[in-house]
Amino acid sequence: MIDLPSRLTAIQGVRLRLKxxxxxxxxxxxxxxxxxxxxxxxxxxxxxxxxxxxxGVAGLLLALxxxxxxxxxxxxxxxxxxxxxxxxxxxPQRRRVxxxxxxxxxxxxxxxxxxxxxxxxxxxxxxxxQDPLPGTVIQATRxxxxxxxxxxxxxxxxxxxxxxxxxxxxxxLVRRITPAFWAAAIIFxxxxxxxxxxxxxxxxxxxxxxxxxxxxxxIGGIFNPDLYIFNFRRAKTYINxxxxxxxxxxxIIIAIIEGTGIFQWTAxxxxxxxxxxxxxxxxxxxxxxxxxxxxxxxxxxxxxxxPISLQIALAIGINPLAFIIPEVLASNIAGISTxxxxxxxxLIGAFADISFSDFLVNQTAGVLLAMIVAGGFVLYFYRRExxxxxxxxxxxxxxRMKENARLEDPKALWKSACVFVxxxxxxxxxxxxxxVPAVPALVGATVLLVWLNPDVQKMIKAxxxxxxxxxxxxxxxxxxxxxxxxxSLIAGAASRLIGDNLVLGIFAILFGVGTLSVAIANIxxxxxxxPIVEYLSGSVPGANSKVLYYALSMGAAMGGNGFLIGGEAxxxxxxxxxxxxxxxxxxxxxxxxxxxxxxxxxxxxxxxxVRFVLLAH
Amino acid sequence: xxxxxxxxxxGEASYPNQDRAIQIARERGSExxxxxxxxxxxxxxxxxxxxxxxxxxxxxxxxxxxxxxxxRADKVGVVSRSxxxxxxxxxxxxxxxxxxxxxxxxxxxxxxxxxxTTTDYLHQLIAMMVDELAVEVYVVDRGEVLEHFGPRGxxxx
Numbered sequence: 001m002i003d004l005p006s007r008l009t010a011i012q013g014v015r016l017r018l019k020x021x022x023x024x025x026x027x028x029x030x031x032x033x034x035x036x037x038x039x040x041x042x043x044x045x046x047x048x049x050x051x052x053x054x055x056g057v058a059g060l061l062l063a064l065x066x067x068x069x070x071x072x073x074x075x076x077x078x079x080x081x082x083x084x085x086x087x088x089x090x091x092p093q094r095r096r097v098x099x100x101x102x103x104x105x106x107x108x109x110x111x112x113x114x115x116x117x118x119x120x121x122x123x124x125x126x127x128x129x130q131d132p133l134p135g136t137v138i139q140a141t142r143x144x145x146x147x148x149x150x151x152x153x154x155x156x157x158x159x160x161x162x163x164x165x166x167x168x169x170x171x172x173l174v175r176r177i178t179p180a181f182w183a184a185a186i187i188f189x190x191x192x193x194x195x196x197x198x199x200x201x202x203x204x205x206x207x208x209x210x211x212x213x214x215x216x217x218x219i220g221g222i223f224n225p226d227l228y229i230f231n232f233r234r235a236k237t238y239i240n241x242x243x244x245x246x247x248x249x250x251x252i253i254i255a256i257i258e259g260t261g262i263f264q265w266t267a268x269x270x271x272x273x274x275x276x277x278x279x280x281x282x283x284x285x286x287x288x289x290x291x292x293x294x295x296x297x298x299x300x301x302x303x304x305x306x307p308i309s310l311q312i313a314l315a316i317g318i319n320p321l322a323f324i325i326p327e328v329l330a331s332n333i334a335g336i337s338t339x340x341x342x343x344x345x346x347l348i349g350a351f352a353d354i355s356f357s358d359f360l361v362n363q364t365a366g367v368l369l370a371m372i373v374a375g376g377f378v379l380y381f382y383r384r385e386x387x388x389x390x391x392x393x394x395x396x397x398x399x400r401m402k403e404n405a406r407l408e409d410p411k412a413l414w415k416s417a418c419v420f421v422x423x424x425x426x427x428x429x430x431x432x433x434x435x436v437p438a439v440p441a442l443v444g445a446t447v448l449l450v451w452l453n454p455d456v457q458k459m460i461k462a463x464x465x466x467x468x469x470x471x472x473x474x475x476x477x478x479x480x481x482x483x484x485x486x487x488s489l490i491a492g493a494a495s496r497l498i499g500d501n502l503v504l505g506i507f508a509i510l511f512g513v514g515t516l517s518v519a520i521a522n523i524x525x526x527x528x529x530x531p532i533v534e535y536l537s538g539s540v541p542g543a544n545s546k547v548l549y550y551a552l553s554m555g556a557a558m559g560g561n562g563f564l565i566g567g568e569a570x571x572x573x574x575x576x577x578x579x580x581x582x583x584x585x586x587x588x589x590x591x592x593x594x595x596x597x598x599x600x601x602x603x604x605x606x607x608x609x610v611r612f613v614l615l616a617h
Numbered sequence: 618x619x620x621x622x623x624x625x626x627x628g629e630a631s632y633p634n635q636d637r638a639i640q641i642a643r644e645r646g647s648e649x650x651x652x653x654x655x656x657x658x659x660x661x662x663x664x665x666x667x668x669x670x671x672x673x674x675x676x677x678x679x680x681x682x683x684x685x686x687x688x689r690a691d692k693v694g695v696v697s698r699s700x701x702x703x704x705x706x707x708x709x710x711x712x713x714x715x716x717x718x719x720x721x722x723x724x725x726x727x728x729x730x731x732x733x734t735t736t737d738y739l740h741q742l743i744a745m746m747v748d749e750l751a752v753e754v755y756v757v758d759r760g761e762v763l764e765h766f767g768p769r770g771x772x773x774x
Contacts, residue, residue: 303674307674311681404677571659581625581630581631581682582629
């Protein structure tokens with residue numbers, strides 16, 4: 001039969017392990033004595049009343065009373081019956097280290113006195129059930145780190161014995177470069193290269209990378225334990241489910257909205273409003289594309305805007321590229337003004353806890369300025385095409401274009417617009433009551449499904465599972481390089497480069513990522529950069545305003561305008577354009593895309609300086 | 618009435634080839650069938666959410682572009698029809714020839730801006746059409762006939 005103090009200690013141990021918060025845990029340890037006393041006193045009182053009625057209950061009371069003395073002694077300042085040692089593990093970049101095995105070993109032998117696992121915040125608590133002796137060894141072991149050992153000296157042992165608790169503070173673990181490090185790094189780079197070269201579908205590439213990570217861990221690990229990267233349970237912790245659910249909810253909403261034909265109708269109205277003035281039509285199309293990209297997503301916007309824009313341009317005798325290239329530039333720039341405008345913003349928002357309103361307040365003005373500058377450049381670049389006054393088109397073509405641009409279901413449009421506005425309100429209001437954006441998105445999607453009653457099969461098909469699987473797989477691949485320390489290594493190097501200079505940090509992130517995303521797909525690039533930016537946000541003075549995340553958002557999206565292959569909106573636009581016999585050559589895109597990229601990045605940089613450096617002072 | 622088939626993507630660069638096909642149809646007193654093939658294989662390597670029926674959007678665009686080509690035929694009094702098919706170009710071409718009583722095909726040259734693929738592929742395609750489907754094939758570039766293949770072999774342009 002277990003005695004009562006042991007039972008209380010066991011319960012306390014469970015609590016400590018679940019919560020993993022040392023400060024709270026220590027306070028609980030101190031309170032356990034009095035609390036236990038009150039609890040027992042309460043039982044004694046209640047049981048006492050019954051004891052007066054039955055002898056059997058009196059016997060139980062006596063038995064319980066017999067348990068009280070040792071517990072009371074403990075709370076009366078005598079040596080405690082259990083002792084807690086706590087601490088917090090960090091890596092060289094001061095990132096918390098979870099999942100480490102921490103043990104207390106008896107002096108001179110390897111008998112395990114207590115054992116615990118470090119929690120998500122790196123904290124751990126050991127509960128010793130016997131008197132601590134000098135020479136007790138505290139050992140922390142974890143894959144990809146050197147084993148840490150600390151031997152308690154006589155002062156520490158005495159302090160622990162007298163107060164019942166000892167906090168060892170932050171314990172830095174030293175990274176170890178193992179074969180797993182190189183394996184994970186090679187897999188990660190291979191995935192990026194395969195995606196960049198389009199050797200495989202990006203989802204297939206990410207899945208192959210994820211499988212390779214597990215194969216190295218579980219098969220390679222059999223032959224060489226140093227090939228262990230992480231187990232499946234640990235791998236799952238790197239998947240950001242908020243991103244998955246937000247993307248899923250928004251996919252359903254967008255699928256319903258796009259089915260109403262609003263994009264095509266708007267483009268056709270732009271044509272009518274321009275009355276044949278190409279420059280006006282071009283600017284309106286840029287504006288419409290930008291707005292739609294900010295509220296829905298830039299890729300879908302271009303999927304829908306490109307065909308109708310091609311039709312309009314060919315019908316009125318204007319070079320279609322003079323419309324669709326500015327549109328794609330606008331979609332890449334304006335998409336980043338909101339949380340839901342690009343998958344990269346969704347990633348950044350979920351990772352760094354940046355809300356819908358935060359993006360609006362901190363980024364939208366900069367994006368608008370960048371759009372104005374891009375519009376000015378495009379106006380200059382296409383001045384010959386845009387100065388044309390188009391000829392009229394035949395009534396037959398006009399009617400067909402009108403037919404292609406009709407509103408499919410005005411009632412559904414009205415309903416979905418109402419729900420969409422409510423979802424946006426949900427994003428803003430939700431922040432105040434700690435509701436993540438995925439919730440309004442999923443609720444909005446469900447309301448639309450119930451209200452409009454569309455074909456559910458079709459709507460479920462509208463959810464692009466390929467993309468969601470891509471996200472899951474790439475999260476795990478990136479998790480692998482985080483686990484083995486590659487990201488920390490890069491973060492450390494970046495930190496040494498940037499030092500304490502916030503302006504340099506903003507510049508390096510924005511232009512560095514922008515230049516990289518000219519050639520590398522921006523979703524994996526952004527996901528890889530997030531832990532680095534997190535570290536820099538903690539180490540560079542003033543960066544806790546999350547300005548570096550905004551720089552990352554701007555760089556990843558604006559850089560996509562540099563090359564034809566820089567963004568998926570560009571690729572799909574080029575593909576559709578080629579289908580209309582109007583291929584976009586690499587060089588032709590480069591001539592306008594690259595200047596716009598660096599112009600808009602400069603505007604974005606200046607905006608972030610004003611918003612976060614000048615105004616912050 | 619046997620007709621002339623003109624596969625086209627409908628862009629500005631293909632106008633001269635369309636005009637040449639219309640001229641051939643006019644000279645033969647045939648009607649012309651414009652074919653647009655929707656091929657969305659380029660979407661295969663995209664990671665972004667693809668929640669739009671892109672094929673349907675491109676189909677509608679194809680119909681519009683063929684309507685533009687039809688207007689060009691109407692202007693010179695040639696009766697035209699249009700056909701939008703999905704999938705691989707060669708399969709669509711065979712389907713169009715089989716189902717529409719076609720005896721002449723006018724193809725854009727790969728060297729031209731509207732060419733569909735490589736010269737090797739084009740010649741393989743032509744050989745198949747001439748030998749198996751017994752149609753005449755014109756290869757045109759910027760409105761000029763480069764090659765003319767009849768059922769009995771190559772003839773000078």
